[in-house]
Every structure is written in C-alpha cells, then in structure tokens.
Amino acid sequence: MSKLFASMIFLQEIFDEHAKKDxxxxxxxxxxxxxxxxxxxxxxxxxxxxxxxxxxLDMDGNGVVSFEEFVTFAAAMTMVLPRKSCSQ
Amino acid sequence: MSKLFASMIFLQEIFDEHAKKDxxxxxxxxxxxxxxxxxxxxxxxxxxxxxxxxxxLDMDGNGVVSFEEFVTFAAAMTMVLPRKSCSQ
Structure with missing residues (x-):
C-alpha cells in the first residue's frame, strides 16, 4: 500500500475506532x-x-465531530507540524 | 508513533520525496x-x-503545488475515499 493510501486509511481507522465507542x-x-x-x-x-x-474540531458547532471535520483538523495539524528541513 | 502522527509524517515524506527532485x-x-x-x-x-x-492540486494557479495545497488535496481525497462500513 502506498504511503498516501496508508495515510488516508489511518485517518479512517483512528476516527472509526473512537467514533464507534458510544x-x-x-x-x-x-x-x-x-x-x-x-x-x-x-x-x-x-x-x-x-x-x-x-x-x-467541531467547526459547525453542532456538538459532535464529523469525519470531514476530523480530517480537516488533521490536515491543519499536518500543515503546521515541524518538517524535517527539505534541504537535507 | 501513533497512527495520526504516522499519517501526518507520511504526507510530509511523500511531498518532500517528490518536491526535491528538481x-x-x-x-x-x-x-x-x-x-x-x-x-x-x-x-x-x-x-x-x-x-x-x-x-x-494547484489551487492558487501559480504553476506549482505547495505543501498546503498537497495536504488539502489529500484531505479531500480522504473524505471521499470509500470507508469500511462503520457498523462492522
């Protein structure tokens, strides 16, 4: 599985793992x-x-976090996560 | 490393791997x-x-794709990627 697919599947798995609790x-x-x-x-x-x-996380303020809101949050975090210097 | 961190790091690695080519x-x-x-x-x-x-991918139309544009694209794909049924 490519890294891009793995990255996407991981987000699905994390969300589903926690969302199904209650x-x-x-x-x-x-x-x-x-x-x-x-x-x-x-x-x-x-x-x-x-x-x-x-x-x-709850961008539309409806009291719960949808998968789209979770992915949007994860994307925002990805953009600000310190990156290894590209010139390496 | 947590899945969420792995997911974020993978996106960085994929982008850097290709962006540094030329x-x-x-x-x-x-x-x-x-x-x-x-x-x-x-x-x-x-x-x-x-x-x-x-x-x-090139949302601002400047002829190149920034990391933010790439992450936004990956997030959009994650949202539409068929998900294993949550009720499983």
Missing amino acids: GDPNTLSKKEASDLLRSELMMEPKQVDAEKLFKS | GDPNTLSKKEASDLLRSELMMEPKQVDAEKLFKS
Whole structure:
C-alpha cells in the first residue's frame, strides 16, 4: 500500500475506532474526541483546553465531530507540524 | 508513533520525496506532481487528465503545488475515499 493510501486509511481507522465507542458510530462525541486526542497526540488536555480543542474540531458547532471535520483538523495539524528541513 | 502522527509524517515524506527532485524543494512542479500521483495512486493519467488533476492540486494557479495545497488535496481525497462500513 502506498504511503498516501496508508495515510488516508489511518485517518479512517483512528476516527472509526473512537467514533464507534458510544452513540453514533459516524461522529465523535466530546468524550470520544478527547480520548482520541489523548491517545493519538499523547496529550493530557486540561479541562479548559479540552473545551477549546473540541470547539476547534467541531467547526459547525453542532456538538459532535464529523469525519470531514476530523480530517480537516488533521490536515491543519499536518500543515503546521515541524518538517524535517527539505534541504537535507 | 501513533497512527495520526504516522499519517501526518507520511504526507510530509511523500511531498518532500517528490518536491526535491528538481527546482524548488518546497514545491511540486507539474512533472513532480504527476510522478507523485502515478506512484502513490498507481494512476496513469492521460495527458488531458494530468492537466485537470494538476489544476485541482494547484489551487492558487501559480504553476506549482505547495505543501498546503498537497495536504488539502489529500484531505479531500480522504473524505471521499470509500470507508469500511462503520457498523462492522
């Protein structure tokens, strides 16, 4: 499998793994999103930060995170993630 | 490394691998973009399709593809890539 396909499949797998825990398997609840960030980013967001993080994920403000919102968040993070210097 | 980090790093690696081939190592030329799509998506775009594909990648129309444009393209593809059924 190419790296590009693997990258895309990974995002699907991460989302599905967490979204199916409770309620609607097609969206992330606040708890599911917080668990995802904790396990995937090894972050321990303090409560206030968790609220802010969730708001940045839940772009349409409907209280849950769709797959599209999750991918958009992951893309934004990819763009700001420090990159190995290209001239290497 | 978490899947989310791996997914992000893969996009960086794919882009850098192709962008450094000629000219500016921070952007994809038309040829580099076409090579990337061919190797990563196992596609053999006919000339006319390659033009269209390049235009969909080169969102600001400046003749090259930036990392941000590439990540935006990959995110859009991730959103439309058929997903294993969530109810499994």
